[in-house]
Amino acid sequence: MQQYTRYLTIPLAFLQSIGMVFFINYLLGGNVIDTALPTLLLSAFVMTCGSVLLMRLGELITEKGISNGVSLLIFASIIAGMTQKIYGDVSSSSSLR
Structure with missing residues (x-):
């Protein structure tokens, strides 16, 4: 079951990263991020790889018995x-004096 969850996480992370690229582009006015297909796929791939890396790092921490890694x-x-x-907060409050 854990293996199926792991494999299902990857396409979900890819879809979410595509959504994040469009959302960030929308928030920044629409002209900041190139949403051409190669750039979009590269951005989604990099974010998905980061998610997989963190997922694996969490599993390794759990395997070592430190605690629940994630x-x-x-x-x-x-x-x-x-x-x-x-x-x-401290920097802004000290500049008010």
Whole structure:
């Protein structure tokens, strides 16, 4: 079952990455990202490869027995974002004085 889930994740990630390219292009005014087919496929391929890499990294962390690997990666991402947010808040509040 886990193998089927892994194989189903790849086409879903590819479709989602295509949607992300169009959405980012829409948000930035429509002229920033080239949506020609080769560029679109390359962007989707790179994002899908990143997703597969993170999925495999999470599996390796789980296999080593550290914890649930994917949850640990999500936690690390949240902590990294919080650190940047706190730094930005402290920087902006110190410039107000």
